[in-house]
Amino acid sequence: MKKLVILTAFLTAIAFQTQAQYENNVAVGIKIGEPLGINIRKYFQYGDKAFDVNFGTYGFLYGTNRDYRKGNYQKAGLMFQGLYSWHYSLGKNQGLKVYYGFGGQINYRDYASEENIIGTRQDGEKHVSLGPAGNAGIEYDLPGNDVGVFLDGGVYTELIPDLLFLHPQINAGIRVNLVRR
Template structure:
């Protein structure tokens, strides 16, 4: 897993170091990384002037604690998460370098779950739920990358209905 993170970071640094003459755009693809909950690789596809689809693939449970009460037991590990959102975005400045966005989607997580009935042993728990997100994205003039800061809420539907978790993060995307 550490090799994947290192490779992703090196590729992104290579893209950032390469001289570019094009303006940063928000109507194509963007690939980057997100630090937060969930943390991992981030892919965004912009559609037209004000819509996008955002996909995060990475870890879940690391930011707000990997030891947490859950159902009739506890989580004691970081798991895998896949999160997707359909977004609406709008320019917040005349230059369109700062854009706000919000959206809704879902999230699938898998973690080690330690129920009381197993006396210290674990089982893999797959959870599914809905999520909402809102954020701000900054596109530096003349640069092919953007920075973002976002926050939202995950509401689990399956295994533990109405289990809530704050989803927030910041990151960097290369726009092409």
Template structure:
């Protein structure tokens, strides 16, 4: 006896691209039926504007970020083609910071700023039946711990992954 139910094609690993905050490469490792680890490596600060108040100054450029989340996911359809997920993790950023006290100084006085914080994310992922790719939409937040406690930044994204 054979089953006519088509199954979603999520496998052990997937790699793709994400547009949003952050934008860049996305890698996901699935564990069992309802866990995954999600890693984003890319730019930070480009979508919501390069100039943003930060501490006693401004960010005025796009930076680099690495973001990782442990995820829980569940099927929303019998075929498992639509899945919801949420998770928590952390983020490290490197972005140029322009303190107010250095305004009017040459660009050489701009400070590199490494920041660290926690983040959370939730989203939906669609796996077309019998196809090796998926499309996702997600939203979350980043809450900085160091050096500016409680600095909050939204994290949204849309993207696609190839599942292998």
């Protein structure tokens, strides 16, 4: 867990140090859904590209007791995700944008295998998984301020330890642009 916090701080520091030519180049927001958590976005090239760092829950909205490998997931876990995305304005309206992106995700969660349920560890064991993630969405910047609302969805595909385990992710949220140049 300590390594996850250090990695998050490191990636956020890199995002803040990068030179950008976009007026609102850093945004912070919340995501409600799957995952539920915090979003930090660093914009590049006039807002056409961005890097998102998301951290929060994994399996909170759905999948808290989901079949997994030879057992099941128990409770919600923690998630860290990094996504690089491309953004496009819809028509002449600069406030309405669509985006899509790809990256990776690391999860930390309780897993109860058949052996654990039969044995003495009824609560399961701590479990780390990782794999690629992707998402697409739509965002609307409210006129006259630095607030945007968004709706996006995507999928996390686990590679380690369960090859090709899929977990859909759908959420809505709000972001506030913090840094101006």
